Amino acid sequence: MHRFIRILARGLAFAVLLGGFSSTAQAETVFNKGNGADPTTFDPQQMAVFAEAVVAVDLFEGLMTYGANGNAVPGAAESWAVSDDGLTYSFRLRADGKWSDGTPVIAADFVFGWQRLVDPKTSSPYAANLDAVVNARDIRTGARRPADLGVRAIDAHIIEVTLAAPTPYFVASLAHHATSAVSRANVDRFGADAFKPGHLVSNGAYSLAEAMPRDHVKLTRNPYFHDAASIRIDTVMLYPTVDTEAELRRFRTGRLDMTYDLPGQEIQALQEAIPDQIHVTPYRGTYYYAYNLTHEPWRSSPELRQALSLAIDRDMLVRNATRSHELPAYTFVPPGTLDFPGWQPDAARLTQAQRDAKARELFARAGYGPDKPLKLELIYNVSENHERIARVIAEMWKKKLGVVVDFRTEEWGPFQATLDGRRFSDIARNGWLGDYDDAYNFLQLEPGGSGPLNATGYANPKYRALMARAARETDPATRGRLMQQAERIMIDDMPLIPIYRYMSRHAVSPAVKGWVDNVQDVHLTRWLSIER
Missing domain, CATH: 3.10.105.10 (Dipeptide-binding Protein; Domain 3)
Known part of the structure; x- marks a missing residue:
């Protein structure tokens, strides 16, 4: 017997809370963000640090994703069922889930992504994130093959996962970018170049348009995203900046809508001068x-x-x-x-x-x-x-x-x-x-x-x-x-x-709407809007 847990998609609900989407033609809306260090990869299984995770959550959507408050909410999966012993999970994918090239996101893509995550050849820094899954530990240490991982595609839309022991945090952990699906067709086509601009396909609200080292990363709206109608920011521009003083100057002159960090010695003065724009959160x-x-x-x-x-x-x-x-x-x-x-x-x-x-x-x-x-x-x-x-x-x-x-x-x-x-x-x-x-x-x-x-x-x-x-x-x-x-x-x-x-520690422009401080410090662009 299974204890069935039905979770409805939340995308439209969040869109209503954040304000309706207008189909009226408007000028391009651009979100300019500081982003600390340069991303070194756009491979979701190899992205390792916060400056990469900021990009990953906009590009990729796991079975779960992050809501506006940082909590895990349904992502590529619309529902799931859990066996009475807590060891078997059955996830149902959204029927309208698509990659940014318009091809369907299928269960086999998640199986491929997860097997790739634990494969020692991938050298993923987050391979241990799937340790709860049957055989995951043995695979990442080389004792078993990736094909032995306790995950399988029942059909195009059902993924079955078997755990080694009941794991209370398992579902919430699937919002992490490392457990994202990967398009096997795209990897087969481009090999090592599959995660570079011009080749990368993603299933999140945005797709990768450009990546210029030490200059910028440009993301654009993914028209095939299942909740594309609610997205109100067209373009995300991320600027790598390790000098927090320089980043703050860009924010003060209006060239950034949000800073990646703030210089510690400036925070008290900033909180006094522009308290509504300074977000210092546990x-x-x-x-x-x-x-x-x-x-x-x-x-x-x-x-x-x-x-x-x-x-x-x-x-x-x-x-x-x-x-x-x-x-x-x-x-x-x-x-x-x-x-x-x-x-x-x-x-x-x-x-x-x-x-x-x-x-x-x-x-x-x-x-x-x-x-x-x-x-x-x-x-x-x-x-x-x-x-x-x-x-x-x-x-x-x-x-x-x-x-x-x-x-x-x-x-x-x-x-x-x-x-x-x-x-x-x-x-x-x-x-x-x-x-x-x-x-x-x-x-x-x-x-x-x-x-x-x-x-x-x-x-x-x-x-x-x-x-x-x-x-x-x-x-x-x-x-x-x-x-x-x-x-x-x-x-x-x-x-x-x-x-x-x-x-x-962030400075956030008053033009940015929908920002919610949270202990995860995760802020998907899909929940935000810009009102200049």
Whole structure:
């Protein structure tokens, strides 16, 4: 027996809420956005960072998508059914779902996309997103073939998915761009060029028109999108800008309708001058530094790793350097995560003076001091905010422990490759923004194995065993406790340094209508309009 859950399409309902669509001929409506770093790919299974995800959610629509408030709502699937044991899902695709070339989106396209996601040859940073599906883990580690994944096309419009264990967050996770369908016909035709402008076909509200490195990405309305009649922005222009001061100047002169970020030192003045245009919102994410545990001295010295973490005055950092009301972080999973018991390590309950004293004690125990100073390299991607944070932290380490820090910066594309390949000597800036409201989405980053998201190379068998038990556990409370135990082990091991909880920071023009602040910081253009 199946417990059938019918979910109606929400597109027209959102269109009514946002205002009716007029068929009257009008001038082209353009949405100009800052977008941080240059996208390095438009392959939904390989897009890895927020500047790419911003593009992905407009280009691609998974079985689920994001509503205006950031919550998961029906996307390419109009309904689904769940078996009584919670292991089998049957998704029904919309009959009017089409690719941007006018061909139908069919169940086989999702099967192909998902098999491609977990195939080690794809090297997707989000391959673990499908770990709940039967055989997914074995496939991405090379033990089984992609064809063994627990997903199949029953017919052109029905997809059946079999899970290894009941997974409460599974449906919500399918809004993530990595689980999008991919047109096999298009890949067969163009091969490696299938994801380039001029060849890419997508099933979202927009299609890819142009991509000029270091200049712009241009998206245009997809006339074949199932809810095309409600789309009121014709063109999206995204401008890569890592200099937040320059981006803010473009916004102030009207060349941008929205900034990707804001310079921290400007936020208070901006909130006073144009409060209705400044959006600083809590974000489900953690800013952190990653140790390379495949190198010494980090591999063999948890005392050294703990010492550097304790010496960071997080309260001072967010007060004087980031200035966006961020919350200091001593754990990786954000507080308030669904079914995850919140906790704080001992370090969080100490005064900074006590943390500094403990740091000096551990630093000496690790064999370092005036007669043997520690020298390290800190790498981060080009950004004035990252640079400011790095220099403040380096000064704390120098003053308290005598650490000598060399800095190295890279543009986003090379930096991402550096993280993925662990091609850094000592410490690298990193961050994670949750894709759905579940602790697994954070703790999978350090699963005790290999993979692009495990930049530290962390591997603890006890941690891995607890995460494996949590993956099989059906009771939400027990599952949460198991993951909390795993995080406690990880924080004791300190493969990474949690620094603060993110805040999303944007300036948004009053001309932009339909904007809703949300913890996902996801804002699909289909829910917005421009009224100049």
